Amino acid sequence: MKKSKWFWILAAVAVTLIVVLGSVWIFFAFGGPDPWPIFGKRGADWVRVEYVPEELITFSPDDGDLAVRGIVVNDSLFLVNNERPVPENHVFSIENYKETDVPMNRAMHEDYSRLSAAVKEETDDNLYVMSSYRSFEDQRVLFEEDPTVAAEPGRSEHHSGLALDVYVFEYAGAGFLKSDAGKFVNEHCHEYGFIIRYPKGKEDVTGFPYEPWHIRYVGQPHARYITLNQLTLEEYIECLEPGEFYRYDGYVVSRQPGPDLWVPEDASEITVSDDNTGCYVITFQEE
Numbered sequence: 001m002k003k004s005k006w007f008w009i010l011a012a013v014a015v016t017l018i019v020v021l022g023s024v025w026i027f028f029a030f031g032g033p034d035p036w037p038i039f040g041k042r043g044a045d046w047v048r049v050e051y052v053p054e055e056l057i058t059f060s061p062d063d064g065d066l067a068v069r070g071i072v073v074n075d076s077l078f079l080v081n082n083e084r085p086v087p088e089n090h091v092f093s094i095e096n097y098k099e100t101d102v103p104m105n106r107a108m109h110e111d112y113s114r115l116s117a118a119v120k121e122e123t124d125d126n127l128y129v130m131s132s133y134r135s136f137e138d139q140r141v142l143f144e145e146d147p148t149v150a151a152e153p154g155r156s157e158h159h160s161g162l163a164l165d166v167y168v169f170e171y172a173g174a175g176f177l178k179s180d181a182g183k184f185v186n187e188h189c190h191e192y193g194f195i196i197r198y199p200k201g202k203e204d205v206t207g208f209p210y211e212p213w214h215i216r217y218v219g220q221p222h223a224r225y226i227t228l229n230q231l232t233l234e235e236y237i238e239c240l241e242p243g244e245f246y247r248y249d250g251y252v253v254s255r256q257p258g259p260d261l262w263v264p265e266d267a268s269e270i271t272v273s274d275d276n277t278g279c280y281v282i283t284f285q286e287e
């Protein structure tokens with residue numbers, strides 16, 4: 001018996017729908033915006049790695065010869081908030097950025113340079129720094145001027161030199177987001193190792209209102225992981241279980257209590273950061 005024309009029309013509609021919806025799904029799952037809020041976070045999953053003890057070697061963050069061994073010690077994952085103030089005796093590595101008199105943590109000079117170059121290239125705007133490193137004394141002055149906007153001395157991330165309040169000509173503060181540069185920084189700073197430290201909707205976690213102008217350096221792969229999973233630095237450090245190893249984006253990350261730290265023998269490009277919660281975050285690549 002011959003099938004009716006309605007059968008063929010319905011079949012054609014069904015096939016077309018499957019092809020169109022399938023293509024839309026493939027686009028957003030694999031080629032769409034990153035992160036895509038509904039279809040999940042592309043490339044933002046890590047896998048736990050197990051090493052047998054014989055594969056591991058140990059060192060201490062206090063060893064004097066770490067630089068000789070190619071191990072970088074910085075504070076890129078140093079957490080600062082109301083619960084975890086900066087100990088007043090903690091010394092950060094602060095240096096003026098390039099030929100400017102803007103003091104920044106040494107750890108982020110290269111990546112900040114890449115970010116500001118990208119802003120210039122994409123938006124033709126010059127990215128400026130309103131506020132970078134602040135001493136306890138600087139913060140004391142700001143806090144006494146207006147305790148409703150400035151954090152108490154010790155509780156500002158600016159003490160680390162890893163936080164920057166950025167702006168472009170005519171667009172500063174909350175207005176920064178209205179500029180192309182502000183949009184670019186908010187959408188892409190994670191590609192350069194920075195995060196929006198006080199995101200919208202996470203005020204109860206960070207203790208700070210949304211600040212689209214305040215960027216914080218954490219380096220890779222942390223910036224990508226935090227942003228694509230819509231985490232805060234607090235939540236990220238919390239989800240790194242002490243002693244575990246996580247492989248992500250070509251890196252391995254491990255948070256360990258110390259004083260002895262463990263990495264596999266073939267680890268390279270090793271970076272260690274005190275996280276200000278009593279642990280160290282170790283980041284490395286495998287040869």
Ligand SMILES: [Zn+2]
Nearest residue numbers: 163164165214
């Ligand atoms: Zn700030």
